[in-house]
Amino acid sequence: MRxxxxxxxxxxxxxxxxxxxxxxxxxxxxxxxxxxxxNRSRLGYAWRILTHGVCDGCALGTKGIRDxxxxxxxxxxxxxxxxxxxxxxxxxxxxxxxxxxxxxxxSADLRSLGRLAWPFIxxxxxxxxxxxxxxxxxxxxxxxxxxxDPVRTGYDLTSRGIGNEIYYAAQKAVRAMGTNxxxxxxxVCHSPSTVALKQAVGAxxxxxxxxxxxxxxxxxxxxxxxxxxxxxxxKYLHYAKKAGTRVAVVNTYREPGMERYxxxxxxxxxxxxxxxxxxxxxxxxxxxxxxxxGVLKHLxxxxxxxxxxxxxxTTGFEDVENGLIKLSWAELEQLSGASRQExxxxxxxxxxxxxxxxxxxxxxxxHAFGEDNVRAIINLALAKGFVGREGCGLMxxxxxxxxxxxxxxxxxxxxxxxxGPINPQTAEALSRLWGxxxxxxxxxxxxxxxxxxxxxxxxxxxxxxGNFLEVLPEPAYVRAALARVPVRVHMDVVLSxxxxxxxxxxxxxxxxxxxxxxxxxxxxxxxxxxxxxxxIPGPRAxxxxxxxxxxxxxxxxxxxxxxxxxxxxxxPAIRAEIARAVPYYDGIQRLEREGDQFQYGGAHLCEGGKFxxxxxxxxxxxxxxxxxxxxxxxxLMSTRRGKQFNSMVQEATDPLTGAARSSVLISRQDAxxxxxxxxxxxxxxxxxxxMEGRIWIAPIKPGNVQTHWPESAALLDRTRRSPQAGIPxxxxxxxxxxxx
Ligand code: SF4
Numbered sequence: 136m137r138x139x140x141x142x143x144x145x146x147x148x149x150x151x152x153x154x155x156x157x158x159x160x161x162x163x164x165x166x167x168x169x170x171x172x173x174n175r176s177r178l179g180y181a182w183r184i185l186t187h188g189v190c191d192g193c194a195l196g197t198k199g200i201r202d203x204x205x206x207x208x209x210x211x212x213x214x215x216x217x218x219x220x221x222x223x224x225x226x227x228x229x230x231x232x233x234x235x236x237x238x239x240x241x242s243a244d245l246r247s248l249g250r251l252a253w254p255f256i257x258x259x260x261x262x263x264x265x266x267x268x269x270x271x272x273x274x275x276x277x278x279x280x281x282x283x284d285p286v287r288t289g290y291d292l293t294s295r296g297i298g299n300e301i302y303y304a305a306q307k308a309v310r311a312m313g314t315n316x317x318x319x320x321x322x323v324c325h326s327p328s329t330v331a332l333k334q335a336v337g338a339x340x341x342x343x344x345x346x347x348x349x350x351x352x353x354x355x356x357x358x359x360x361x362x363x364x365x366x367x368x369x370k371y372l373h374y375a376k377k378a379g380t381r382v383a384v385v386n387t388y389r390e391p392g393m394e395r396y397x398x399x400x401x402x403x404x405x406x407x408x409x410x411x412x413x414x415x416x417x418x419x420x421x422x423x424x425x426x427x428x429g430v431l432k433h434l435x436x437x438x439x440x441x442x443x444x445x446x447x448x449t450t451g452f453e454d455v456e457n458g459l460i461k462l463s464w465a466e467l468e469q470l471s472g473a474s475r476q477e478x479x480x481x482x483x484x485x486x487x488x489x490x491x492x493x494x495x496x497x498x499x500x501x502h503a504f505g506e507d508n509v510r511a512i513i514n515l516a517l518a519k520g521f522v523g524r525e526g527c528g529l530m531x532x533x534x535x536x537x538x539x540x541x542x543x544x545x546x547x548x549x550x551x552x553x554x555g556p557i558n559p560q561t562a563e564a565l566s567r568l569w570g571x572x573x574x575x576x577x578x579x580x581x582x583x584x585x586x587x588x589x590x591x592x593x594x595x596x597x598x599x600x601g602n603f604l605e606v607l608p609e610p611a612y613v614r615a616a617l618a619r620v621p622v623r624v625h626m627d628v629v630l631s632x633x634x635x636x637x638x639x640x641x642x643x644x645x646x647x648x649x650x651x652x653x654x655x656x657x658x659x660x661x662x663x664x665x666x667x668x669x670x671i672p673g674p675r676a677x678x679x680x681x682x683x684x685x686x687x688x689x690x691x692x693x694x695x696x697x698x699x700x701x702x703x704x705x706x707p708a709i710r711a712e713i714a715r716a717v718p719y720y721d722g723i724q725r726l727e728r729e730g731d732q733f734q735y736g737g738a739h740l741c742e743g744g745k746f747x748x749x750x751x752x753x754x755x756x757x758x759x760x761x762x763x764x765x766x767x768x769x770x771l772m773s774t775r776r777g778k779q780f781n782s783m784v785q786e787a788t789d790p791l792t793g794a795a796r797s798s799v800l801i802s803r804q805d806a807x808x809x810x811x812x813x814x815x816x817x818x819x820x821x822x823x824x825x826m827e828g829r830i831w832i833a834p835i836k837p838g839n840v841q842t843h844w845p846e847s848a849a850l851l852d853r854t855r856r857s858p859q860a861g862i863p864x865x866x867x868x869x870x871x872x873x874x875x
Contacts, residue, residue, distance in 0.1 A: 136490070136526050137350040137378040147409055148407035155408050159790070161791060174218055177673070184221055184650050185218070190214045191650075194538060194658075194659075195660060198729070199729075204345040204346050205371065209367050221648045221650055223250055226252065234263050242605060253266050253678050256640065264641075275640065275642060281693050285314040286316070288314055289317075289593055289595070291597070291601060292305055293320045299540040299659060300709040300713070303716070306546040306552065312693050315574050316584065320541065321538045324497060325531045325533060327508070328505075329542060331513060335517070336748070338746075338747055339542070343522075343529070343738070344662045345371055347490075347528050350379075351491060351527070352490045353492075355491060358500075359497075361496075362393055363776055370398045373404050373409045383414050383415075384415045387417060388417075388833060388836070388841055389415050389833075390791070394411060395411060396409055414481075416481055417835075420839050422472045422473070423499060424470075426467070426478060427511040429462075429464065429479075430515060432478075434486060434515075435518070437482075440452075445518065445520075450755065451755035451757070454756075455755045490521065495531055497865070500860075500862060501862060505862050514758070523739055523740065528739065539658075543659065548579055549580070552565070562574065563575075565716075571697050585607060585613055594620070596622075597626070599646070599682050599686075601631075602633045603633055607848070609853040610849055617638070618636050623636075625644070627643075627645075645679040647679045650670065651671075653705060655727070657723060662734065664734045665720065665735060669729045683703070683706070774842060774844035774865045777789035777796060794833070800831050801832060802834070803832050806830060813830055814830060823849065825850065851866075
């Protein structure tokens, strides 16, 4: 691996202007000051959370404000903005007495009202919620579940702050109640990665570590904007660049944050910034498959693939090669939006690299053919043997702190704990372990629960965290669906807009944050590191309880004869059972103190070309041509994040781009063709819906536009989902109309 240069490297500087004065970029120091102001009433507690807790933001993973990849501070604005959710005092319960005024508030306003600290209930016709005891709330929930068929119930957990113990206990509780309809936020982010990786390399997680970024020859980012979503990753990239690592970015938009970045905790980068991307490859929205096929076609035709690795450790390359021969460059160019020369240029970068890491994110997965997009990336990496060794790997980078563990703990409609499929054999094995009958058919995914709700086939919906209204496509449909569920239960640390929708009975349950859980909890980071986050001493919010306890108690009330099997003394006991149920989590039972952690599978999976597939080999799969060919008068729209943590919008303006939430990012070429100027009001229309926005001219692939999510969710088609993982497509074909 290349070594990081110790001396300053002006050739990498983004600007000679100290601190990037006048450049569009986030101001980290202002963010720190803001965090101090926001948390000033509980500054000591906030500091203890930061310095002793594991970050509840993205899934990079921390121990306090350190990590296992670099020396120095690991802290970012995403975490600072989330801090107040953990430190704010209880909300005034009287404000829930009338939901009228609350309905007018934004979700950010609702969150800032304070912690949800007591159970509440609202029955149809009542103007607001009334406070109830835990006993009353849990009995009402259990009664509703008892009086219906388990197939008419659904449970969904988001991953903000939620740890492995909660996922594990929740899915066990749900399965004890007779259904596999439990899902989590992984469904709408990396579910296609899980499917494709499992099939190709036998592991549904990254094959490498963040350390592999620093000093490898090449990192290829695809549909991923780590500058926005995993900001400390930019510090890793700063060191990677200092080591001579090249960075290629395949995307529809030339993300400014991936072009250059000022790392606030590194003096050189804080002063002069760091140029990150060596080269951008702009492709159409949905054009990744033809682009990567073109890259692989070039590599294969020129004999630039690693034949020895392919022959010894893989199957299926011949099919891929035969398929590629038949593809014409003209077709690949048309569908990808990139020229043959660009495909060859990336192929050349890959050919010259002895090591490379491929990193991808929602720009790849959130498509109706998300699995195929991932397969195209895997094919490319396998063709050069870029797995199972230092400086090499496949990395679906995660944006939620707990989400990697969500499916691994089995809080997923399509897998059991450990990621195994749901079928009669696996259900029987789990039944033996748990001592009760486990259902053997896959349950409803989160989007399917909403469909069932809309069709009147869901009687109880338990939503732990999250907000379906602001996550899924077609919010009007989601709103109607949620309102049709007779009993809805929302458990969270703060209020959300979905809680305010009507229902026969709506029950709110106050959740403890991860820092309040006695016995501590663990999270699994993107690099498969299982990290212990201790309970942090400090104020507690009213009667808030951890979700693991509550879901198990509901299950005990629904199935009293299983009370013993559904009892854990505390989170250490859950960890002990996880180690038995999920063999590759062996070691979790020994995590009990701050700083305790282990990386399951070690630094690299698939070492020495040994894959966890049935035949021990990696599997290529030929991917049918997909793409975003342009049609006249319409645009390919993709949705993007601004200053937000997943669906939680935090600022009206994105500090990385300068774009407002209503901005419609469009190329200068398209804007001029339509006689549109920066700031012009436009109507963006799809077959599903429309929104108004303002033109924002940006370096984006002509023929494509981008809008912010969730504001543009009404334009998305809820029926477009990927075939295996069932992830919704967060892209659409749209028309633009100038408004006066
Ligand atoms: S990069 Fe991610 S894990 Fe690190 S501090 Fe920021 S939000 Fe937390």
